[in-house]
Amino acid sequence: MNVRRSATALAVIAVTLAGGGQASAASPSPSAALPAGLYGTGDPTYDGVWRQSLALLAQDTVGVKPAASAVDWLAGQQCASGAFAPFRADSGTACDAKTLVDTNSTGAAVQALAALGGQDAGVGKAVAWLKSVQNTDGGWGYAAGGASDANSTSVVVGALAAAGEEPGTVAKGGRSPYDLLLKLALPCDATGGGAFAYQPDKKGALAANDDATAAAVVGVLGKGFAGEAMKPTGTASACSDSDDPGQAARNGAAHLVQALAKDKHLTSALAGAKDQPDYGNTADAVVALATAGQGQRAADAWRWLEANAGPWAKGAGPAAYAQLILAAHAETADPRDFGGQDLVTLLNATGPAPESVPASVSPTPAAHDSAKDTDKDSGKDDGNGFGTLWTVGVFLVAGIGIGFLISGRNKRKQQP
Template identity: 55%
Template sequence: MNIRRSAALVAATVAIGAMGAQAATADDAASASPSPKTALPSGLYGKGDPTFDGVWRQSLALVAQDTVGVKPAQKAVDWLAGQQCENGGFAAFRAEPTKPCDTKTKIDSNATAAAVQALAAVGGRDGEVAKGVDRLKKSQNADGGWGYSLGMDSDANSTSVAIGALVAAGEKPSEVKSGKGKTGADALASLALPCAKGKDGGALAYQPDKKGRLAANADATAAGVLGALGAGFAPGKGTAPDTYTCEDGKSAEAVAHNGAVYLQNQLDTHLYLKSQLAGSTDQPDYGNTADAVTAVAAAEGVKATKDSYTWLEKNAKGWAAQTGPAAYAELIFAAHATGNDPRDFGGTDLVSALNKTGPEPASTKSSASDSDEKKDDGGGGTNWWIIGVMFIAAVGAGFLFSGRKKQQP
């Protein structure tokens, strides 16, 4: 998940000539983004420039609210639905949603899949959900996966968030096949490193490099675990396995288990995952850590996540306050997957904090009892992953980076 978008890095890598190097989380990028050039829509969550992440952060916010029993403001839902193009797809953000989409409108699978998950979660938007799913099906690659946009190679993050959208819409991902008969699970399995790779065994790569080699990527692995589980942004907690070792296999179950084992081993080292931003030696990546905790809990149960979740409670609140709705959503998903109360995150009410970043919800809950019932059923119907992509403003220039760390160990 950094539940974060996978390939807006496409634009970033063109801008900085560093293909494959992702340097900031989606949420970090949002916090560093310049002030919006135009007035923000009243229904939008977050105060940062929405150019590259408006639909993404709105979708995460709505899914997170639904997960904890909050009914969002109608204008928040209307704004998201209004971003959809007639062909069913969503761009990262359309400043003029009343203007028809055309060939210059940059539709992407991440925004589309995230919006489908959100609109399915809030309900009453069956038409928009169906159109979004149709768009995703038409965008599926021959290998069964999805790229950031039509014609781009499949990546683990885009594939996983698309699978989450299919599940949220009531589809069976195993029945959504490419012309060559491949599914999203097949694409994820092709990106999984074998157990023989030692410390990298079980991890997923974001994409193969130009020579077809796979490099372990923690963010892609977190997304891939949820995709392999057939879950979305807000999975329920899983059941502890008999063993926490990597086991050979290419089934969806094996991909999820092995990916979670890899992530667990990474978390065991420092309790958190490290940022790959240049000059950030040994700096924590809060969003990617939250995503890893969510993925491990969903696949392997909460035992292996307790220490890292406690670390997040102690250290991630300032990051979330600075970066806004997507960050709060990621922490809410981590709390949900681990069976913790998001209204008491080390003394911080994540739900209230999220609600304050946008229009006042139509209704709220005073406790997490309703969401606890959802957690106990073990389901992940309102669904993460990934990630995803966003942007970061550098000195004198706003560079767009993917929230998904292609090179992250």
Template identity: 60%
Template sequence: MKYRHRAAALAATAVVLAGAGPAAAASSSPAPSPTPSVAIPDGLYGTTDPTYDGVWRQSLALLAQESVGVTPADKAVAWLAGQQCANGAFAAFRADAGKPCDAKLMVDTNSTAAATQALAALGNHDAEVRKAVTWLKSVQNADGGWGYTPGGASDANSTSVVAGALAQGGETVPNLRKGGKSPYDALHTLALPCDGKDAGAFAYQPGKKGELAANADATAAAVLGLLGEPLTGSRQDDSASPAACTAFDASKEPEKGAANGAGWLAEAMAKDGHLTSALPGAEDQPDYGNTADAIVALSSTGLNDQAEAPLRWLEGNFAQWAKDSGPAAYAQLVFVANAARGADARDFGGQDLVKLLNATGPAPKAVEKKDQSTASAEKKDDDKGLSPAYTIGGGLLVGAAIGFVLMVRGRKRRQS
């Protein structure tokens, strides 16, 4: 779902639909344009051009605020709800929400799913959530999944963020079948086999010849999707018995697929303590957004030990990336802080993510004050179990065991 920073990807999709050329690779994550081509609406988070990510970044910001006890400004919530079309769908951005949606407006599953998750989490938006859920179900593909646009080829990211939204909307995801196929079946077709290269990873989509290429962004998304988790993920108890990649039946044991993906992510980050972005024609560089998503995926499967080094790396290196990227990036970091063991959204690498996020939009109605002594005590308790092999100051993990307990214990579920 989730997921990388989406502005560039959404722009690339629009270019493809206009026939202007191929989309950027799914792993690309440049910051959005610093010069808005449209006026920034009152109530919207962020100051960059919202054309391709307005609903996405607003949804993530509101989700993150709700998760840390912040009551968003009424106008921020009203802006998001007002972006919905009469049929329940959302576009990436509607400059004039007072104008009815027409056939020329490009609505999409990702914006709709993210908005659904946010409105469901905030509460008091049952009508909007139900309309969005109904629309998402109506555009499910015959393979059980979803593409970015209605009728587009299914991909791991879209299928996963929609699955999380439908779970938030009260649906039983395994029972949502089209042509006998569920969302989990669609994700299963994108899973790399356990007996080959990149065992356990997920592809974004099949290649031209049906080949599957491991994609970190898609893998992190698929982990949450197979667990029915929203973009926020959820902190789980430590896995007690790591396991290697195993074949799984998507309809009966999606947790095994999630375990496989989490194991691959842990291995991918074991060397450097973070994921790397390989853009065509450019030198490899750290991928902050995908690293954040991967940490949430690991923590949501109980691989807290394997998430430790990437967490410390991100705490020491996130500042400029988040500042450049805006509210969606701060929201991703809040998700990390909530999900990862030993992390605190109000003291993440010495900075208060809640304040930083709040400062990117309208002042919230209320901010829950957490007792700092309690927060510090909780952090210390979490840190007690850390191995001496980890250094809080930023040392990287030399090696990481991979896998996780196949039975996910005590999994949390939000209800709309």
């Protein structure tokens, strides 16, 4: 979901620069003109492909046909190897060893381009590259060859599924992505039982991570950023230890319900900083719960987002609007009536005018509406506002705050 550029991505780039390397094939200066087909006005160096992919996927999900220039820009970012970097200012120059391609940018681009259609060649090359850098534990890290993590593996699972692959059959060393995600699931009797860890710590221990859990619930069910609005089960999920991916997803959903119970939102903070509402990962949790058949238990979180996430999305830009649209889609809510705002129109306004826009979006009866009569413990919105902008190293992550790829990774930095 998610969408902020990953803290892991920024850390990788920071380390590269500190070592005298180059961040990418080209890093635009603040005054450089942005590509005409790109969504958003912020510096795209670290999130161009990511935010473009989320924007195009969200548009497609609600029936908007994006501008050809926007699709062409994204497709043109691909390297000859099939991989994508976060941003290439000069896509006419071939990628080389200094171009920092990654699994997250590549996986996001695949999900968008596969959904839009007409990009089979590029999608096929990207999937082939992703398969070539799969780790022997069945998962993927942010960078090729890096230690596998729940978030990156889930992004790639979504890409494989979007491309028509069966993720469970894509294996390396006899292990599939589901094997890696199950390995990161905490047993029910552990602290945070049922949740997923981002990665094991240096001693191999697992710590519950809400961001990773939201990502992994969707990933272990073989879905992508948009999730899937499943028929509500009618019963609350309960944790039960099992090697079954479906049960692992239900366990993760049960953890998310508990994590959202008090404040109706997830929180995140850097070490030493005060916890702040995490709008993007709360949206991810909505997608995860709906995909696990627990959309009715995401109702309070969705209403909290409607009441509080508008200023955040305005400051964060296209990826934030996209993630809220994807959450609305999973929750069968109307993205054109988000606390009185039309998310579709707001997203469209951040980039080139779409080729076509449907007159309206008509979702099925909203789970968050039907839940009003069944969820008796619904609390009032806490009224928290925009929250804190995050600084990672020397890079300012200026409000790009969405889901799968940051706050959990910031939390991960705090683990021993």
